[in-house]
Amino acid sequence: MSTTVQAAASPDALAERLFGALIGAMDLFSVYLGDRLGYYWALAGAGPASSDELARRTGTAERYAREWLEQQAVTGILTVENPAAAPLDRRYHLPDGYEAVLVDPDSLSTMTPSAQILAGCVKPLPQLLDAFRTGGGVPYADYGADLTEGQAGGTRPQFLHQLAQDWLPAIPDIHARLLVDPPARVADIGMGLGWSSIAIAKAYPKVNVDGFDLDDASVRDARANADTAGVSDRVQFHIQDAGDPALAGRYDFALAIECIHDMSDPVSVLRAMRRLVGEDGTVLIVDEKVADHFTAPSDDVERFMYGFSILHCLPVGMVEQPSAATGTVIRSETMRRYATDAGFTAVEVLPVEHDFFRFYRLTG
Numbered sequence: 001m002s003t004t005v006q007a008a009a010s011p012d013a014l015a016e017r018l019f020g021a022l023i024g025a026m027d028l029f030s031v032y033l034g035d036r037l038g039y040y041w042a043l044a045g046a047g048p049a050s051s052d053e054l055a056r057r058t059g060t061a062e063r064y065a066r067e068w069l070e071q072q073a074v075t076g077i078l079t080v081e082n083p084a085a086a087p088l089d090r091r092y093h094l095p096d097g098y099e100a101v102l103v104d105p106d107s108l109s110t111m112t113p114s115a116q117i118l119a120g121c122v123k124p125l126p127q128l129l130d131a132f133r134t135g136g137g138v139p140y141a142d143y144g145a146d147l148t149e150g151q152a153g154g155t156r157p158q159f160l161h162q163l164a165q166d167w168l169p170a171i172p173d174i175h176a177r178l179l180v181d182p183p184a185r186v187a188d189i190g191m192g193l194g195w196s197s198i199a200i201a202k203a204y205p206k207v208n209v210d211g212f213d214l215d216d217a218s219v220r221d222a223r224a225n226a227d228t229a230g231v232s233d234r235v236q237f238h239i240q241d242a243g244d245p246a247l248a249g250r251y252d253f254a255l256a257i258e259c260i261h262d263m264s265d266p267v268s269v270l271r272a273m274r275r276l277v278g279e280d281g282t283v284l285i286v287d288e289k290v291a292d293h294f295t296a297p298s299d300d301v302e303r304f305m306y307g308f309s310i311l312h313c314l315p316v317g318m319v320e321q322p323s324a325a326t327g328t329v330i331r332s333e334t335m336r337r338y339a340t341d342a343g344f345t346a347v348e349v350l351p352v353e354h355d356f357f358r359f360y361r362l363t364g
Helices: 013-036 039-046 052-059 061-074 114-122 124-133 140-172 171-179 195-203 217-229 264-277 301-316 333-339
Strands: 185-189 208-212 234-238 253-257 282-288 346-349 357-363
Touching: 013 039, 013 114, 039 052, 052 061, 114 140, 114 301, 124 301, 140 195, 140 217, 140 282, 140 301, 140 333, 171 195, 171 253, 171 282, 185 195, 185 264, 195 208, 195 234, 208 264, 217 234, 253 264, 264 282, 264 333, 264 357, 301 333, 333 346, 333 357
Parallel strands: 185 208, 185 253, 208 234, 253 282
Antiparallel strands: 282 357, 346 357
């Protein structure tokens, strides 16, 4: 993820690049259709299919299924066994190994959540245009279920495979505390659909986790996910401000994953987290790994982050005023400043390797 776009390309080169981006966007939306309609699941589970067979497996219309299958073959995602056959006789299959990208929700290679996130990001385009003109914001709820579910689906495999295996062991004293009696209490701020809280509870069978989020739909779905995962006896989700004074000092550890940059008043949130764990406690902030300084043109990661910032993160953070107006591109100097303003005396960047996230331990 280090490709850099060259500055001052010729008009023809720019047009060619944007045409390629248009095709890429169409591919992602075609993946969205295949995921939401169950096409990939049907091909993975029952094997190759004609358009009629796929339509019957998924309860969809044959003519639409046929066009989607042909598009997927033309763009190189699916393979067609007999391209010279009549349209209704052609059979399509999912190439070996593609299940990890298109079907398995726990795979670190999964990409269907990215297609769903993109669909969510563009849902409120009229409001987004208005926000750019007026300086207002776009409420999180207006992005709909695709944004919420896509974001949760994108991070879920990382929580399953990395949170307790790599991220938390990078804080040895916290890792050790979570394993022993008396049972530790963990506060998970802005937990979304709850997969981070669930991953912690499953990896550390003694802990109790309280997740906090102000989005009603997220909390409802998080509770259902905890029930399904069998950890609802130790994981509770609350529609509650973590700054509630009644919560002060109740927790051994608090964390917030990829949400501080979305908040209109990040310093107040960090200050509340500091109160949750007490002055001697530890807070873990996982947020975007961007460059320390603005450069233009820049690499793919920076382009990715700025894309999300203009479409979603900055507008969401601008709803409540006054706003810090952070946006997705939260550089380490900004996070350190927020932490210091919140009363933390030490900010340590943990030695965790990740393409997109930086890990901050806040203490004091």
